[in-house]
Protein backbone atom coordinates (compact mmCIF):
# COMPACT_ATOMS: atom_id res chain seq x y z
CA UNK A 1 0.00 0.00 0.00
CA UNK A 2 1.42 3.36 -0.91
CA UNK A 3 1.65 6.27 1.44
CA UNK A 4 -1.00 8.89 0.76
CA UNK A 5 1.15 11.82 -0.30
CA UNK A 6 0.26 15.47 -0.49
CA UNK A 7 1.40 17.87 -3.21
CA UNK A 8 4.88 19.25 -2.98
CA UNK A 9 4.97 22.49 -1.03
CA UNK A 10 1.71 21.71 0.74
CA UNK A 11 1.72 23.82 3.92
CA UNK A 12 1.29 22.08 7.29
CA UNK A 13 0.69 24.02 10.46
CA UNK A 14 -1.55 25.01 13.35
CA UNK A 15 -3.84 27.88 14.29
CA UNK A 16 -4.47 29.73 17.55
CA UNK A 17 -6.04 33.01 18.62
CA UNK A 18 -4.86 35.74 20.96
CA UNK A 19 -7.58 35.71 23.61
CA UNK A 20 -7.54 31.93 23.79
CA UNK A 21 -3.82 31.55 24.59
CA UNK A 22 -2.12 34.80 25.58
CA UNK A 23 -3.35 35.59 29.08
CA UNK A 24 -1.81 38.79 30.48
CA UNK A 25 -5.03 40.63 29.77
CA UNK A 26 -4.17 43.61 31.95
CA UNK A 27 -0.45 43.75 31.38
CA UNK A 28 1.77 46.18 29.52
CA UNK A 29 -1.04 48.55 28.65
CA UNK A 30 -3.51 46.15 27.02
CA UNK A 31 -7.04 47.56 27.08
CA UNK A 32 -10.13 45.49 27.90
CA UNK A 33 -11.86 43.55 25.15
CA UNK A 34 -15.50 42.51 24.96
CA UNK A 35 -14.48 39.03 26.14
CA UNK A 36 -12.98 40.43 29.38
CA UNK A 37 -16.27 42.12 30.20
CA UNK A 38 -18.87 39.65 28.89
CA UNK A 39 -20.46 37.73 31.81
CA UNK A 40 -20.07 34.38 29.99
CA UNK A 41 -16.44 35.16 29.20
CA UNK A 42 -13.73 36.43 31.56
CA UNK A 43 -11.64 33.34 30.99
CA UNK A 44 -8.72 35.16 29.42
CA UNK A 45 -6.36 34.82 32.40
CA UNK A 46 -4.08 32.99 32.59
CA UNK A 47 -5.08 31.13 29.41
CA UNK A 48 -1.85 29.42 28.26
CA UNK A 49 0.34 32.25 29.47
CA UNK A 50 1.57 32.43 25.91
CA UNK A 51 2.34 36.15 26.33
CA UNK A 52 5.29 35.05 28.47
CA UNK A 53 5.90 31.57 27.04
CA UNK A 54 5.83 32.42 23.34
CA UNK A 55 9.45 31.39 22.79
CA UNK A 56 8.77 27.92 24.26
CA UNK A 57 5.70 27.56 22.08
CA UNK A 58 7.62 28.49 18.95
CA UNK A 59 10.28 25.91 19.86
CA UNK A 60 7.54 23.30 20.22
CA UNK A 61 6.23 24.09 16.76
CA UNK A 62 9.71 23.94 15.33
CA UNK A 63 10.27 20.50 16.86
CA UNK A 64 7.02 19.32 15.31
CA UNK A 65 8.14 20.57 11.90
CA UNK A 66 5.42 23.16 11.34
CA UNK A 67 5.74 25.20 8.16
CA UNK A 68 3.16 27.81 9.17
CA UNK A 69 1.66 29.26 12.33
CA UNK A 70 -1.57 31.21 12.24
CA UNK A 71 -1.98 33.47 15.28
CA UNK A 72 -4.18 36.48 15.87
CA UNK A 73 -3.22 39.97 16.89
CA UNK A 74 -5.21 41.32 19.82
CA UNK A 75 -6.67 44.68 18.82
CA UNK A 76 -6.89 45.95 22.44
CA UNK A 77 -3.28 44.95 23.08
CA UNK A 78 -2.16 47.05 20.16
CA UNK A 79 -4.74 49.86 20.39
CA UNK A 80 -6.13 49.84 23.94
CA UNK A 81 -9.22 51.91 23.13
CA UNK A 82 -9.66 50.69 19.59
CA UNK A 83 -8.68 53.98 18.02
CA UNK A 84 -5.81 56.40 18.02
CA UNK A 85 -2.94 55.78 20.39
CA UNK A 86 -0.84 52.68 19.76
CA UNK A 87 0.49 50.62 22.64
CA UNK A 88 4.22 50.12 22.07
CA UNK A 89 4.73 47.09 24.34
CA UNK A 90 1.78 45.34 22.71
CA UNK A 91 3.25 45.76 19.24
CA UNK A 92 6.66 44.73 20.57
CA UNK A 93 5.18 41.40 21.64
CA UNK A 94 4.04 40.51 18.13
CA UNK A 95 7.29 41.83 16.72
CA UNK A 96 9.24 39.37 18.87
CA UNK A 97 6.88 36.52 18.08
CA UNK A 98 7.28 37.08 14.34
CA UNK A 99 11.07 37.20 14.62
CA UNK A 100 11.09 33.98 16.62
CA UNK A 101 8.88 32.26 14.07
CA UNK A 102 11.09 33.34 11.20
CA UNK A 103 14.20 32.22 13.04
CA UNK A 104 12.52 28.82 13.49
CA UNK A 105 11.68 28.60 9.78
CA UNK A 106 7.94 28.95 10.40
CA UNK A 107 5.85 31.25 8.20
CA UNK A 108 3.76 33.66 10.30
CA UNK A 109 0.11 34.00 9.21
CA UNK A 110 -1.55 36.91 11.02
CA UNK A 111 -5.27 37.17 11.71
CA UNK A 112 -6.25 40.73 12.54
CA UNK A 113 -9.58 40.07 14.23
CA UNK A 114 -10.40 36.91 16.15
CA UNK A 115 -13.37 38.26 18.12
CA UNK A 116 -11.63 40.40 20.78
CA UNK A 117 -13.09 43.83 20.03
CA UNK A 118 -11.82 46.64 22.26
CA UNK A 119 -14.54 47.29 24.84
CA UNK A 120 -14.22 51.04 24.24
CA UNK A 121 -15.53 50.50 20.72
CA UNK A 122 -18.33 48.27 21.99
CA UNK A 123 -19.36 51.14 24.28
CA UNK A 124 -19.86 53.21 21.13
CA UNK A 125 -22.01 50.58 19.44
CA UNK A 126 -19.43 47.98 18.49
CA UNK A 127 -20.14 46.15 15.25
CA UNK A 128 -23.62 47.64 15.04
CA UNK A 129 -21.86 50.95 14.36
CA UNK A 130 -20.47 51.56 10.88
CA UNK A 131 -17.58 53.50 12.35
CA UNK A 132 -16.10 50.28 13.78
CA UNK A 133 -15.29 49.11 10.23
CA UNK A 134 -13.25 52.28 9.67
CA UNK A 135 -11.48 51.88 12.99
CA UNK A 136 -10.59 48.33 11.95
CA UNK A 137 -8.94 49.61 8.78
CA UNK A 138 -6.80 52.05 10.81
CA UNK A 139 -5.81 49.24 13.14
CA UNK A 140 -4.97 46.94 10.21
CA UNK A 141 -2.72 49.64 8.75
CA UNK A 142 -0.95 50.13 12.10
CA UNK A 143 -0.25 46.43 12.53
CA UNK A 144 0.96 46.14 8.96
CA UNK A 145 3.26 49.13 9.47
CA UNK A 146 5.01 47.21 12.20
CA UNK A 147 4.93 43.61 10.91
CA UNK A 148 4.37 43.91 7.17
CA UNK A 149 8.04 43.58 6.29
CA UNK A 150 8.04 40.06 7.79
CA UNK A 151 4.47 38.72 7.72
CA UNK A 152 3.61 37.40 4.26
CA UNK A 153 0.04 36.17 4.86
CA UNK A 154 -2.76 38.27 6.34
CA UNK A 155 -6.32 37.44 7.24
CA UNK A 156 -8.71 40.27 8.03
CA UNK A 157 -11.42 38.52 10.10
CA UNK A 158 -11.99 35.11 11.59
CA UNK A 159 -15.47 33.67 11.16
CA UNK A 160 -17.69 36.75 10.92
CA UNK A 161 -20.74 34.45 11.10
CA UNK A 162 -19.82 33.42 14.64
CA UNK A 163 -18.92 36.93 15.76
CA UNK A 164 -22.10 38.43 14.29
CA UNK A 165 -24.72 35.77 15.01
CA UNK A 166 -23.48 34.17 18.23
CA UNK A 167 -22.42 37.61 19.50
CA UNK A 168 -25.54 39.54 18.48
CA UNK A 169 -28.20 36.92 17.63
CA UNK A 170 -28.13 34.08 20.17
CA UNK A 171 -25.98 36.12 22.56
CA UNK A 172 -23.89 33.14 23.70
CA UNK A 173 -20.73 34.98 22.66
CA UNK A 174 -19.58 38.48 23.58
CA UNK A 175 -20.95 41.10 23.46
CA UNK A 176 -24.05 39.05 24.28
CA UNK A 177 -26.65 40.94 22.29
CA UNK A 178 -29.80 39.18 21.07
CA UNK A 179 -31.37 41.00 18.17
CA UNK A 180 -31.82 39.72 14.64
CA UNK A 181 -31.55 43.23 13.22
CA UNK A 182 -28.32 43.89 15.12
CA UNK A 183 -26.88 40.56 14.04
CA UNK A 184 -27.42 41.27 10.32
CA UNK A 185 -26.12 44.80 10.76
CA UNK A 186 -23.03 43.55 12.59
CA UNK A 187 -22.40 40.96 9.86
CA UNK A 188 -22.49 43.63 7.17
CA UNK A 189 -20.21 45.95 9.12
CA UNK A 190 -17.76 43.09 9.60
CA UNK A 191 -17.79 42.45 5.85
CA UNK A 192 -17.23 46.17 5.34
CA UNK A 193 -14.32 46.00 7.80
CA UNK A 194 -12.90 43.18 5.71
CA UNK A 195 -13.18 45.35 2.58
CA UNK A 196 -11.70 48.46 4.19
CA UNK A 197 -9.02 46.41 5.94
CA UNK A 198 -8.09 44.70 2.68
CA UNK A 199 -7.81 48.09 1.00
CA UNK A 200 -5.53 49.30 3.79
CA UNK A 201 -3.36 46.21 3.51
CA UNK A 202 -3.17 46.50 -0.28
CA UNK A 203 -2.22 50.15 -0.25
CA UNK A 204 0.51 49.34 2.26
CA UNK A 205 1.85 46.71 -0.12
CA UNK A 206 0.90 43.65 1.95
CA UNK A 207 1.67 40.14 0.75
CA UNK A 208 -1.16 37.62 0.48
CA UNK A 209 -4.43 38.69 2.05
CA UNK A 210 -7.77 37.04 2.63
CA UNK A 211 -10.49 36.19 5.10
CA UNK A 212 -11.35 33.16 7.27
CA UNK A 213 -14.87 31.73 7.06
CA UNK A 214 -16.49 28.94 9.06
CA UNK A 215 -18.17 27.04 6.27
CA UNK A 216 -20.45 24.08 6.62
CA UNK A 217 -22.16 21.95 4.00
CA UNK A 218 -25.90 22.09 4.69
CA UNK A 219 -27.65 18.76 4.16
CA UNK A 220 -30.87 16.93 4.90
CA UNK A 221 -30.64 13.80 7.06
CA UNK A 222 -31.26 11.75 3.92
CA UNK A 223 -28.38 13.41 2.08
CA UNK A 224 -26.08 12.82 5.00
CA UNK A 225 -26.58 9.09 4.50
CA UNK A 226 -26.63 9.19 0.72
CA UNK A 227 -25.62 12.26 -1.27
CA UNK A 228 -27.56 11.00 -4.28
CA UNK A 229 -30.87 11.03 -2.40
CA UNK A 230 -33.24 13.76 -3.55
CA UNK A 231 -34.77 15.88 -0.80
CA UNK A 232 -38.40 16.97 -0.93
CA UNK A 233 -39.09 20.47 -2.21
CA UNK A 234 -39.77 21.69 1.35
CA UNK A 235 -36.55 20.20 2.66
CA UNK A 236 -34.56 21.62 -0.25
CA UNK A 237 -35.96 25.07 0.56
CA UNK A 238 -34.93 24.68 4.21
CA UNK A 239 -31.43 23.71 3.11
CA UNK A 240 -31.19 26.71 0.79
CA UNK A 241 -32.26 29.15 3.51
CA UNK A 242 -29.75 27.88 6.06
CA UNK A 243 -27.03 27.73 3.43
CA UNK A 244 -27.73 31.38 2.61
CA UNK A 245 -27.42 32.38 6.26
CA UNK A 246 -24.39 30.24 7.08
CA UNK A 247 -22.31 30.23 3.90
CA UNK A 248 -23.53 32.41 1.03
CA UNK A 249 -24.01 35.47 3.27
CA UNK A 250 -20.21 35.69 3.39
CA UNK A 251 -18.96 33.84 0.31
CA UNK A 252 -20.99 35.84 -2.19
CA UNK A 253 -20.11 39.36 -0.98
CA UNK A 254 -16.42 38.49 -0.58
CA UNK A 255 -15.96 36.48 -3.77
CA UNK A 256 -18.65 37.98 -6.01
CA UNK A 257 -19.38 41.44 -4.58
CA UNK A 258 -23.08 40.76 -4.02
CA UNK A 259 -25.58 39.44 -1.51
CA UNK A 260 -27.64 36.52 -2.79
CA UNK A 261 -31.19 37.63 -3.67
CA UNK A 262 -32.93 35.22 -1.29
CA UNK A 263 -30.81 36.40 1.62
CA UNK A 264 -31.29 40.05 0.73
CA UNK A 265 -35.06 39.58 0.93
CA UNK A 266 -34.67 37.92 4.30
CA UNK A 267 -32.43 40.69 5.66
CA UNK A 268 -34.79 43.34 4.37
CA UNK A 269 -37.68 41.69 6.19
CA UNK A 270 -35.73 41.31 9.44
CA UNK A 271 -33.38 44.26 9.66
CA UNK A 272 -34.18 46.52 6.75
CA UNK A 273 -31.34 47.41 4.41
CA UNK A 274 -30.51 50.88 5.71
CA UNK A 275 -27.08 49.73 6.83
CA UNK A 276 -26.03 48.60 3.31
CA UNK A 277 -24.76 51.60 1.38
CA UNK A 278 -23.91 52.07 -2.28
CA UNK A 279 -20.34 51.07 -2.92
CA UNK A 280 -20.04 48.75 0.08
CA UNK A 281 -20.26 45.57 -1.93
CA UNK A 282 -17.68 46.77 -4.46
CA UNK A 283 -15.27 47.26 -1.62
CA UNK A 284 -16.13 43.97 0.06
CA UNK A 285 -15.78 42.11 -3.21
CA UNK A 286 -12.26 43.21 -4.11
CA UNK A 287 -10.15 40.17 -4.99
CA UNK A 288 -8.54 38.20 -2.20
CA UNK A 289 -5.51 35.93 -2.58
CA UNK A 290 -6.56 33.20 -0.22
CA UNK A 291 -9.80 31.95 1.31
CA UNK A 292 -9.32 30.41 4.74
CA UNK A 293 -11.77 27.55 5.23
CA UNK A 294 -12.53 26.54 8.81
CA UNK A 295 -14.36 23.20 8.77
CA UNK A 296 -15.70 21.29 11.76
CA UNK A 297 -19.03 19.66 10.94
CA UNK A 298 -21.94 19.75 8.50
CA UNK A 299 -25.28 21.38 9.30
CA UNK A 300 -28.23 19.02 9.01
CA UNK A 301 -31.72 20.48 8.59
CA UNK A 302 -35.17 19.67 7.33
CA UNK A 303 -38.47 21.50 6.94
CA UNK A 304 -40.62 21.53 10.07
CA UNK A 305 -43.65 23.83 9.79
CA UNK A 306 -44.16 25.71 13.05
CA UNK A 307 -40.58 25.38 14.30
CA UNK A 308 -39.39 28.63 15.88
CA UNK A 309 -36.30 30.35 14.48
CA UNK A 310 -32.92 29.58 16.03
CA UNK A 311 -31.69 33.04 17.15
CA UNK A 312 -28.26 32.22 15.71
CA UNK A 313 -30.00 31.92 12.33
CA UNK A 314 -32.57 34.71 12.27
CA UNK A 315 -35.09 33.87 9.58
CA UNK A 316 -34.85 30.13 10.20
CA UNK A 317 -38.46 29.62 11.28
CA UNK A 318 -40.04 26.37 10.03
CA UNK A 319 -36.62 24.70 9.95
CA UNK A 320 -35.53 21.89 12.25
CA UNK A 321 -31.82 21.54 13.06
CA UNK A 322 -31.49 17.77 13.27
CA UNK A 323 -29.32 15.65 15.47
CA UNK A 324 -27.85 12.83 13.46
CA UNK A 325 -26.81 9.29 14.32
CA UNK A 326 -23.07 9.72 13.77
CA UNK A 327 -20.15 9.68 16.17
CA UNK A 328 -19.68 13.08 17.79
CA UNK A 329 -16.87 14.98 19.47
CA UNK A 330 -17.03 15.83 23.18
CA UNK A 331 -18.82 19.04 22.23
CA UNK A 332 -21.43 16.95 20.43
CA UNK A 333 -20.40 17.98 16.95
CA UNK A 334 -21.01 15.20 14.40
CA UNK A 335 -17.81 13.77 12.94
CA UNK A 336 -18.32 13.81 9.17
CA UNK A 337 -15.02 13.91 7.25
CA UNK A 338 -16.81 13.48 3.92
CA UNK A 339 -18.45 16.85 4.64
CA UNK A 340 -15.07 18.44 3.94
CA UNK A 341 -14.95 16.83 0.50
CA UNK A 342 -18.51 17.99 -0.22
CA UNK A 343 -17.69 21.51 0.90
CA UNK A 344 -14.51 21.75 -1.17
CA UNK A 345 -16.25 20.27 -4.22
CA UNK A 346 -18.90 22.94 -3.98
CA UNK A 347 -16.41 25.78 -3.43
CA UNK A 348 -14.29 24.58 -6.37
CA UNK A 349 -17.33 24.46 -8.62
CA UNK A 350 -18.73 27.85 -7.65
CA UNK A 351 -15.49 29.78 -7.15
CA UNK A 352 -13.00 27.93 -9.37
CA UNK A 353 -10.48 30.77 -9.33
CA UNK A 354 -10.21 30.88 -5.54
CA UNK A 355 -7.15 29.51 -3.77
CA UNK A 356 -7.97 27.98 -0.43
CA UNK A 357 -6.40 26.69 2.71
CA UNK A 358 -7.96 24.64 5.49
CA UNK A 359 -7.22 27.12 8.25
CA UNK A 360 -9.01 25.28 11.08
CA UNK A 361 -9.99 21.67 11.56
CA UNK A 362 -9.79 19.71 14.78
CA UNK A 363 -11.79 18.40 17.69
CA UNK A 364 -12.47 18.46 21.40
CA UNK A 365 -12.14 15.04 23.05
CA UNK A 366 -11.59 13.74 26.55
CA UNK A 367 -7.92 12.77 26.51
CA UNK A 368 -6.38 9.97 28.56
CA UNK A 369 -3.69 11.71 30.60
CA UNK A 370 -1.12 9.31 32.09
CA UNK A 371 2.43 9.53 33.36
CA UNK A 372 3.81 8.03 30.15
CA UNK A 373 1.86 10.18 27.74
CA UNK A 374 -1.35 11.80 26.64
CA UNK A 375 -3.38 9.36 24.64
CA UNK A 376 -5.82 10.90 22.23
CA UNK A 377 -6.40 8.33 19.54
CA UNK A 378 -9.76 9.92 18.73
CA UNK A 379 -8.12 13.21 17.81
CA UNK A 380 -5.52 11.45 15.66
CA UNK A 381 -8.28 9.51 13.95
CA UNK A 382 -10.34 12.69 13.47
CA UNK A 383 -7.47 14.51 11.78
CA UNK A 384 -6.46 11.46 9.75
CA UNK A 385 -9.94 10.93 8.35
CA UNK A 386 -10.23 14.63 7.47
CA UNK A 387 -6.87 14.49 5.72
CA UNK A 388 -8.10 11.51 3.70
CA UNK A 389 -11.17 13.52 2.74
CA UNK A 390 -8.90 16.43 1.81
CA UNK A 391 -6.80 14.17 -0.40
CA UNK A 392 -9.91 13.19 -2.32
CA UNK A 393 -10.57 16.90 -2.90
CA UNK A 394 -7.01 17.48 -4.06
CA UNK A 395 -7.37 14.61 -6.53
CA UNK A 396 -10.54 16.28 -7.78
CA UNK A 397 -8.51 19.41 -8.40
CA UNK A 398 -9.49 21.58 -5.43
CA UNK A 399 -6.98 24.41 -5.03
CA UNK A 400 -6.14 23.80 -1.38
CA UNK A 401 -2.66 24.98 -0.46
CA UNK A 402 -2.36 23.81 3.12
CA UNK A 403 -3.91 22.48 6.29
CA UNK A 404 -3.77 24.01 9.79
CA UNK A 405 -4.95 22.08 12.83
CA UNK A 406 -7.10 23.81 15.41
CA UNK A 407 -5.23 23.98 17.69
CA UNK A 408 -1.66 23.94 18.96
CA UNK A 409 -2.56 24.07 22.65
CA UNK A 410 -5.43 23.16 24.92
CA UNK A 411 -6.74 26.67 25.46
CA UNK A 412 -9.72 28.83 26.37
CA UNK A 413 -12.82 27.80 24.45
CA UNK A 414 -14.64 31.17 24.69
CA UNK A 415 -17.77 30.92 26.87
CA UNK A 416 -16.98 27.24 27.54
CA UNK A 417 -13.74 28.14 29.29
CA UNK A 418 -11.03 25.60 30.01
CA UNK A 419 -12.96 22.34 29.89
CA UNK A 420 -12.64 21.95 26.12
CA UNK A 421 -9.50 20.33 24.77
CA UNK A 422 -8.66 21.00 21.14
CA UNK A 423 -4.85 20.96 21.45
CA UNK A 424 -2.19 18.76 19.92
CA UNK A 425 -0.35 19.79 23.07
CA UNK A 426 -1.71 19.32 26.58
CA UNK A 427 -1.34 22.25 28.97
CA UNK A 428 -1.36 21.61 32.70
CA UNK A 429 -3.66 24.25 34.13
CA UNK A 430 -1.71 24.49 37.41
CA UNK A 431 1.86 24.52 36.14
CA UNK A 432 1.44 25.56 32.49
CA UNK A 433 3.67 22.63 31.60
CA UNK A 434 3.26 21.61 27.94
CA UNK A 435 3.22 17.93 26.96
CA UNK A 436 2.89 16.57 23.44
CA UNK A 437 -0.14 14.38 22.93
CA UNK A 438 0.07 11.24 20.78
CA UNK A 439 -1.71 13.21 18.04
CA UNK A 440 1.13 15.77 18.00
CA UNK A 441 3.70 13.00 17.47
CA UNK A 442 1.54 11.50 14.75
CA UNK A 443 1.12 14.91 13.07
CA UNK A 444 4.88 15.40 13.20
CA UNK A 445 5.25 12.21 11.14
CA UNK A 446 2.63 13.35 8.66
CA UNK A 447 4.51 16.61 8.18
CA UNK A 448 7.87 14.86 7.88
CA UNK A 449 6.67 12.52 5.14
CA UNK A 450 4.24 15.03 3.59
CA UNK A 451 1.65 12.32 3.69
CA UNK A 452 -0.34 9.89 5.76
CA UNK A 453 1.17 6.78 7.25
CA UNK A 454 0.12 3.39 5.89
CA UNK A 455 -2.83 1.80 7.61
CA UNK A 456 -5.43 3.58 9.65
CA UNK A 457 -5.50 4.79 13.21
CA UNK A 458 -8.14 2.79 14.98
CA UNK A 459 -10.65 4.72 17.02
CA UNK A 460 -11.22 2.90 20.29
CA UNK A 461 -14.27 0.69 20.19
CA UNK A 462 -16.32 -0.12 23.26
CA UNK A 463 -14.39 -3.38 23.67
CA UNK A 464 -10.97 -1.79 23.50
CA UNK A 465 -11.96 0.89 26.00
CA UNK A 466 -13.33 -1.66 28.49
Ligand code: GBH
Nearest residue numbers: 017158159162214296297332333334406413
Ligand atom coordinates in the same frame (compact mmCIF):
# COMPACT_ATOMS: atom_id res chain seq x y z
C1 GBH B 1 -13.74 28.09 15.72
O1 GBH B 1 -15.10 28.32 15.66
C2 GBH B 1 -13.03 29.29 16.27
O2 GBH B 1 -12.39 30.02 15.25
C3 GBH B 1 -12.06 28.99 17.37
O3 GBH B 1 -11.72 30.15 18.05
C4 GBH B 1 -12.64 27.94 18.29
O4 GBH B 1 -11.84 27.71 19.42
C5 GBH B 1 -12.78 26.68 17.50
O5 GBH B 1 -13.51 26.88 16.34
C6 GBH B 1 -13.44 25.55 18.28
O6 GBH B 1 -14.75 25.87 18.62
O7 GBH B 1 -23.35 22.33 17.40
O8 GBH B 1 -23.05 20.65 15.69
O9 GBH B 1 -24.30 22.66 15.21
C7 GBH B 1 -15.90 27.20 15.33
C8 GBH B 1 -17.28 27.56 14.85
C9 GBH B 1 -19.59 27.20 15.17
C10 GBH B 1 -18.23 25.35 14.50
C11 GBH B 1 -20.60 26.26 15.70
C12 GBH B 1 -19.29 24.38 14.97
C13 GBH B 1 -21.64 24.24 15.72
C14 GBH B 1 -21.72 22.80 15.39
N1 GBH B 1 -18.28 26.60 15.23
N2 GBH B 1 -20.59 24.99 15.02
S1 GBH B 1 -23.22 22.06 15.96
